[in-house]
Amino acid sequence: MGHREDLLEGAVRCLYEKGYARTTARDIVEASGTNLGSIGYHYGGMTNLLNAALERAIENWGLELAEAIMSADAEGLTGAERFERYWAHMIDAVATHRPVLMATYDAFVQMDHSPDVRRMIANGMRDARKLWAEVFHGIDAELEPQRADQVGSLYQALISGVLTQVLIDADDAPTPADLTAALRTIAASL
Template sequence: MGHREDLLEGAVRCLYEKGYARTTARDIVEASGTNLGSIGYHYGGMTNLLNAALERAIENWGMELAQALMSANAQELSGAERFERYWEYMLATVRTRRPLLLATFDAFIQMEHSPDVRTMLTNGMRDARRLWAEVFHGIDAELEPVRADQIGSLYQALVSGVLVQALINEDDAPTPQDLSAAIRAVAATL
């Protein structure tokens, strides 16, 4: 790897450990084995590097969640079992990825002052919606973009809402079984 990639990987590790607001340039240099001048040279500054790291880390987290549902043994589960397995895994990541997940809220605040961050979040949200539609229901967004966005939006709303509840108080967040029962109850009334 070159310095650019080393910096990015170091910044991702820092996000996992310290979050967005608490990560310093010196932390990244130490984690990456590079030097302070490399940040400006390769990324034009600390903000650009942290934003690139956050984008990669969130993308990695989303793929981890998707892979929990795409594993060979998950394919054999019923729809409800797959749904609950996903939420079990997602809630477990609140413990293991807490600083990263909290860093996403820093990015929400930053987007008010940075069109680049807003674009990154917009594109990431769109990709996430389409990923959830594919993973949960096998919907190809290229063939059915409207349906993929509709269904994916529901899952993304659930992810965002459950994530906030779990970050505030993990013991008070809904369980996978609560979410499954709620989906069934809502669907029965439509």
């Protein structure tokens, strides 16, 4: 790896260890084995590097969740069983990924002051909606863009809402069984 990738990987580690707001340039340099000048040279500054690290960490987490969905599907589970298995994995993953997930809230606060942060978050959500539509229901966003966006948006809203509840009060957050029961109730009333 070169300095650019070393910095990015070091910054991702720092996000997990310290979070977005508490990570310093010196922390990243120590974690990456590079030097302070490398941050400006490769990323144009600390904010750009932290944003790239946050984007990488969230992307990795999203891909991990997608893999959990696809592996659950491969085991021949029903749709409801696969849905519950996914939510169990997502809720359990909060403990491991909590610092990065909390860092997203730091980024949300910054987006009104940084068009780059807003663009990163918007692009990430757009990509996530396509991913959820594909992995949950096999909807190809290229072939059915409106349907993929509709289905993906519902999953993105669920993920954001459940994630917030788990981060704030995991003991009182909905369980996977609660979510499945609620979905069945909603579907039955349509």
